[in-house]
Amino acid sequence: MTIAEIKSTFDAEISKCVRLAELQELKVKYLGKSGALTALLKSIRDLPAEERPTFGAQVNELRKQMEERFASKTDELKKEEMQRRLTEEKVDISLTSCPSRGALHPVTLIENQICELMVAMGFEVLSGPEIETDYYNFQALNIPYDHPARDMQDTFYITDSILLRTQTSAMQARIMEKRKPPLKIVCPGKVFRSDSDASHSPVFHQIEGLVVDKNITLCDLKGTLEYIASHLFGEQTKVRFRPSYFPFTEPSVEVDLTCSNCGGKGCALCKETGWIELLGAGMVNPVVLENCGIDSDKYTGFAFGIGVERAAMIKYGIPDIRLFYENDQRFLKQFGK
Numbered sequence: 001m002t003i004a005e006i007k008s009t010f011d012a013e014i015s016k017c018v019r020l021a022e023l024q025e026l027k028v029k030y031l032g033k034s035g036a037l038t039a040l041l042k043s044i045r046d047l048p049a050e051e052r053p054t055f056g057a058q059v060n061e062l063r064k065q066m067e068e069r070f071a072s073k074t075d076e077l078k079k080e081e082m083q084r085r086l087t088e089e090k091v092d093i094s095l096t097s098c099p100s101r102g103a104l105h106p107v108t109l110i111e112n113q114i115c116e117l118m119v120a121m122g123f124e125v126l127s128g129p130e131i132e133t134d135y136y137n138f139q140a141l142n143i144p145y146d147h148p149a150r151d152m153q154d155t156f157y158i159t160d161s162i163l164l165r166t167q168t169s170a171m172q173a174r175i176m177e178k179r180k181p182p183l184k185i186v187c188p189g190k191v192f193r194s195d196s197d198a199s200h201s202p203v204f205h206q207i208e209g210l211v212v213d214k215n216i217t218l219c220d221l222k223g224t225l226e227y228i229a230s231h232l233f234g235e236q237t238k239v240r241f242r243p244s245y246f247p248f249t250e251p252s253v254e255v256d257l258t259c260s261n262c263g264g265k266g267c268a269l270c271k272e273t274g275w276i277e278l279l280g281a282g283m284v285n286p287v288v289l290e291n292c293g294i295d296s297d298k299y300t301g302f303a304f305g306i307g308v309e310r311a312a313m314i315k316y317g318i319p320d321i322r323l324f325y326e327n328d329q330r331f332l333k334q335f336g337k
């Protein structure tokens with residue numbers, strides 16, 4: 001091949017190269033030991049002496065051009081290759097598998113809210129054992145062994161005298177035995193009953209409130225509950241007392257709120273009454289004060305027990321208590337934003 005032939009085939013071939021590997025092969029083909037250009041150089045000896053310098057200079061010039069062309073083509077292909085790999089091997093970091101952020105359970109939310117309201121009124125938060133003695137759960141609260149009020153609560157007994165507490169009221173006697181008035185205590189916690197349907201669960205949560213001091217009246221109880229109700233369910237919420245019976249309070253009341261769904265006009269949720277029952281309460285029975293060594297001539301007190309799930313069901317319009325415990329994300333995601 002002549003210099004001109006080599007140059008034109010080289011130009012044609014190198015411009016067709018798309019891979020670095022092809023370029024490498026091409027380099028060997030032209031510039032390698034048995035390459036086309038090397039062969040051309042070798043043919044120099046067949047030329048007349050006077051032509052050799054010019055020919056040699058031309059071949060060297062061509063070698064220089066080819067080397068430059070290889071260098072620039074290598075650069076070009078490396079850039080292309082990098083670009084191709086960046087596209088082909090791209091990792092989509094926007095599709096992460098990070099777990100979504102958690103939030104507080106609605107029962108915890110309501111429990112916290114109520115406790116915060118109580119703390120704002122000067123109450124102290126205390127907790128006690130879930131495995132309780134018959135004494136604190138019943139007897140100290142004026143419910144002896146043979147008392148019919150035991151039937152109000154289906155109890156999980158562990159032994160004859162040890163049980164899973166059925167009410168946070170058990171904390172009342174525990175506290176009053178140890179501390180003397182003035183007392184302003186709130187006790188949130190789990191309670192247990194052998195009961196299960198859309199509005200009853202074998203485990204649920206209560207918050208017990210207890211105030212004992214001189215001159216405590218039913219008005220103090222009402223004021224306290226009105227404060228909680230208006231902050232938890234809205235300013236317009238009204239509270240009403242209905243006579244009831246609990247052995248540990250005298251008088252005892254059932255506390256109703258104006259229905260948050262219809263505002264008291266009457267709807268399906270409140271069974272057309274305009275009121276929804278929230279909790280039990282009353283003035284601490286003097287018998288209970290005396291059981292705990294507190295002089296009932298000097299001191300009076302009020303107590304109440306809120307069902308936390310019940311409060312959450314009323315606040316959020318939840319129809320079935322079991323929804324709280326199924327851990328269905330679709331349910332839980334609606335709270336705690």
Ligand code: DAH
Binds near residue numbers: 169248304305
């Ligand atoms: N312990 C009662 C229950 O679980 C609720 C209750 C009623 C608590 C009256 C009280 C109270 O403190 O005074 O049904």
